[in-house]
Amino acid sequence: MSTPRWVRPEGAQTGEREERRSALSLATLGAKTRARRIAGYAIAILGTAGLTLILLPFRDNLVPLSKGFGFLVVVVAAAAVGGLGPGIVASVVGFIVFNFFFLPPYNTFTVARPEYVAVLFVFLGISILISALLARATDRAEAAEAREAELRTLQELSADLVTSLPGRDTYARVLRRIIQVFAFDAATLHFDERLFGDATEPVTVGAAEPVPLQWDPASEGRAPERLPLTVGGRSLGLIAMTGDRPPLDPRESRVLRAFCDQLALILEDERLLRTATQVEVYRQTEEMRRSLLAAVSHDLRSPLAAIKASVTDLLDDDAQRSADEVRAALEAVDDQTDRLNALVANLLDMSRIEAGMLRSRSHTLDLEEILVASADRVGEQRPGVHVQVTVAPGAALVRADPVFLERVVVNLLENAVTASSKPTTREVQLDARRSDDDVIIRVIDHGEGVPPNIRELLFYPFYSLERRGARLGTGLGLAICKGLVAVMDGQIWIEDTPGGGATFAFSLPSPVPAGDPPMPLPHPQEAGARNAGPPD
Numbered sequence: 228m229s230t231p232r233w234v235r236p237e238g239a240q241t242g243e244r245e246e247r248r249s250a251l252s253l254a255t256l257g258a259k260t261r262a263r264r265i266a267g268y269a270i271a272i273l274g275t276a277g278l279t280l281i282l283l284p285f286r287d288n289l290v291p292l293s294k295g296f297g298f299l300v301v302v303v304a305a306a307a308v309g310g311l312g313p314g315i316v317a318s319v320v321g322f323i324v325f326n327f328f329f330l331p332p333y334n335t336f337t338v339a340r341p342e343y344v345a346v347l348f349v350f351l352g353i354s355i356l357i358s359a360l361l362a363r364a365t366d367r368a369e370a371a372e373a374r375e376a377e378l379r380t381l382q383e384l385s386a387d388l389v390t391s392l393p394g395r396d397t398y399a400r401v402l403r404r405i406i407q408v409f410a411f412d413a414a415t416l417h418f419d420e421r422l423f424g425d426a427t428e429p430v431t432v433g434a435a436e437p438v439p440l441q442w443d444p445a446s447e448g449r450a451p452e453r454l455p456l457t458v459g460g461r462s463l464g465l466i467a468m469t470g471d472r473p474p475l476d477p478r479e480s481r482v483l484r485a486f487c488d489q490l491a492l493i494l495e496d497e498r499l500l501r502t503a504t505q506v507e508v509y510r511q512t513e514e515m516r517r518s519l520l521a522a523v524s525h526d527l528r529s530p531l532a533a534i535k536a537s538v539t540d541l542l543d544d545d546a547q548r549s550a551d552e553v554r555a556a557l558e559a560v561d562d563q564t565d566r567l568n569a570l571v572a573n574l575l576d577m578s579r580i581e582a583g584m585l586r587s588r589s590h591t592l593d594l595e596e597i598l599v600a601s602a603d604r605v606g607e608q609r610p611g612v613h614v615q616v617t618v619a620p621g622a623a624l625v626r627a628d629p630v631f632l633e634r635v636v637v638n639l640l641e642n643a644v645t646a647s648s649k650p651t652t653r654e655v656q657l658d659a660r661r662s663d664d665d666v667i668i669r670v671i672d673h674g675e676g677v678p679p680n681i682r683e684l685l686f687y688p689f690y691s692l693e694r695r696g697a698r699l700g701t702g703l704g705l706a707i708c709k710g711l712v713a714v715m716d717g718q719i720w721i722e723d724t725p726g727g728g729a730t731f732a733f734s735l736p737s738p739v740p741a742g743d744p745p746m747p748l749p750h751p752q753e754a755g756a757r758n759a760g761p762p763d
Contacts, residue, residue: 260369263308263309263310264309264310264312264313265309266308266309267305267306267308267309267310267312267313267314268305268309268312268313268316270301270304270305270308270309270313270317271301271302271305271309271313271314271316271317271320272316272320274301274304274305274317275298275301275317275320275321275324278297278298278300278301279324279328282294282297282328282329283328286328286329286333289329291325291329291330291343291346294325294329295325295346295350298317298321298324298325298350298354299321299350299353299354299357301317301321302314302317302318302321302354302357302358303357303361304317305317305358306357306358306361306362306365307361307365310361310362310365310366311358311359311362311363311366312362313358314354314355314357314358314359314361314362315355315358317354317358318351318354318355318358319351321350321354322347322350322351322354325347325350326338326347330343330346330347331343373478376478377478377481377482380408380482381482381485381486383404383408384401384404384405384408384482384486385486385489388401388489388490388493393493393494393496393497393500394497395430398416398430399430399432401490402414402415402416402430402431402432402433402466403432403433405466405468405483405486406432406433406468406470409468409472409475409479409483410470410472411433411452411468411469411470411472412433412434412469412470412471413431413432413433413434413438413468413469413470414431414432414433414438414466414467414468414469415429415430415431415432415434415437415438415466415467415468416429416430416431416464416465416466417429417437417440417464417465417466417467418463418464418494419462419463419464434469437467438451438467438468438469439451439467440453440465440467449469449474451467451468451469452467452468452469452474452475453465453466453467453468454466454467454468454483454484454487455487456487456490456491456494457491458491458492458494458495463491463494463495463498464491464494466487466490527567527570527571530563530564530566530567530570531563531567533559533560533563534560534563534564534567537556537557537559537560537563538560540556541553541556541557573704573707576707576710577706577707577710580706580707580710580711580714585710585711585714586714587627587628587631587714587715587716588628589626589627589628589715589716590626591624591625591626591738592624592625592626592627592629592632593623593624594618594622594623594624594625594659594666594668595616595618595623595659597629597632597633597636598616598618598636598657598659598668599616600633601633601636601637601640601657602614602616602640602657604637605637605640605641605644608641609641609644611653612644612647612653612654612655613653613654613655614640614654614655614656614657615654615655615656615657616657617656617657617658617659618659619658619659619660619661620661621660621661621739622659622660622661622666622667622737624666624737624738624739625666625735625736625737625738626715626716626735626736626737626738627715627717627735628711628714628715631711631714631715632715632735634707634711635708635711635712635733636657636668636670638704638705638707638708639670639708639731639733640655640657640670641704642670642704642705642731643655643670643671643672643674643729643731644672646672646674646675646728646729647672647673647674647728654673655670655671655672656669656670656671657669657670657671658671661737662734664736664737664740665717665734665735665736665737666734666735666736666737667732667733667734668732668733668734668735669722669730669731669732670730670731670732671724671728671730672724672728672729672730673724673726673727673728674727674728674729675727675728676723676724676727676728676729677721677729682720682721685705685721686705686706686708686709686719687706708733712733712734712735715735715736716735716736717733717734717735717736718733718734719731719732719733719734720732720733
């Protein structure tokens with residue numbers, strides 16, 4: 228059996244052909260210009276000689292003006308191909324040959340008639356004028372061709388800078404393109420240590436070791452080409468290149484200088500972005516530190532103060548208190564201890580989420596069982612709250628961690644109950660529906676809602692709206708929900724509730740692909756709508 232050959236896409240082959248054409252056009256432009264000069268001189272000499280041999284047998288039958296026009300053709304050809312130099316040579320050689328062979332008396336430089344003198348010098352003047360005009364046009368055409376080649380080469384070099392993000396891989400591709408276009412063997416991008424700090428490891432292509440910045444004149448070989456990268460008079464780095472090739476000509480130097488200016492701007496952008504990122508990290512760290520201190524000083528001290536007051540009151544021997552008063556004090560201590568434990572647990576969980584240490588033990592779950600249990604738990608803690616649970620057909624199963632899922636639902640329910648503080652809005656809805664390959668769970672309240680401009684901020688640690696998230700502890704509840712949903716391969720977001728309020732929605736993967744018949748429940752029970760908590 229024959230092995231199939233891998234064929235590169237046509238677009239890739241075309242791109243490589245364009246790159247090779249760009250590399251050759253600039254490198255061979257000077258050689259092509261020299262070749263045209265040589266060809267122009269050859270036309271001036273050989274063309275004049277050949278025309279002379281052709282016209283000699285007919286010189287008695289042609290008037291001098293006709294013979295002069297023949298030599299003008301040679302002048303035009305020489306000047307068009309080689310420029311001014313070959314045109315002048317063709318004019319002078321044609322002037323001499325025209326006089327010697329084609330103006331009577333023949334084979335001498337003597338001019339027999341005065342009008343022949345006028346013809347001779349008019350021929351010379353017109354020849355030189357034509358040479359100058361054609362040379363000027365040729366030079367302009369060559370200059371335009373050179374500029375086109377420079378721009379094409381610069382465009383090829385800049386392609387990676389425009390289409391790729393700044394980084395070491397991009398810089399390596401750029402250096403490979405440089406050594407390919409300009410026939411160097413190796414190149415190294417050196418960074419300025421004062422500006423880039425730890426990210427100063429040179430980027431080298433074509434060699435195992437970086438091209439050195441310093442060069443000993445006593446050593447063999449040529450000094451490396453060095454191109455500085457500067458922006459606003461500030462040096463950002465240097466490109467050092469070495470190879471067995473002649474020094475850069477002015478045309479190549481112009482292209483590389485323009486490209487280095489572009490690369491310097493990219494490096495400056497990367498440096499500024501790095502600095503801005505460091506500043507932002509420091510700002511967020513400082514803000515989190517202040518928020519944590521505020522949380523510790525307020526949220527943690529509040530239950531501690533309550534516990535301390537209750538215990539101190541119980542230890543007072545002089546105070547007379549009934550059994551009911553003692554029980555009430557102990558219940559207050561128990562309640563505040565639970566609150567303190569929840570606050571510390573939230574802080575520890577948030578630190579594990581941010582450190583990436585949290586792992587999900589996901590498996591197929593009966594979603595309705597989890598939602599009803601969570602609603603019952605909230606109903607026990609918040610008497611008078613009505614939680615309606617609805618699980619649509621096709622949404623009965625999810626793949627999730629049962630502990631994480633119940634905690635997310637309880638946190639969102641407590642958050643919704645806190646927002647629905649008015650007696651007329653004490654109803655919260657839990658709704659689960661299928662959406663493609665995911666199940667969307669929505670916690671719907673009818674409170675004041677959340678403005679769209681701060682919805683993302685609610686999922687940041689220590690951020691909370693007034694009256695929203697008070698029972699989640701130190702503004703960490705929604706941030707923890709987002710982290711737990713993320714480790715279960717889901718997403719969480721906020722929507723508007725029709726008629727007013729906020730809907731906190733999150734998605735979880737379904738174990739049943741879209742369109743397949745539903746799997747049997749792990750614990751079969753009737754799906755549909757159930758109420759948790761006492762009715763209004």
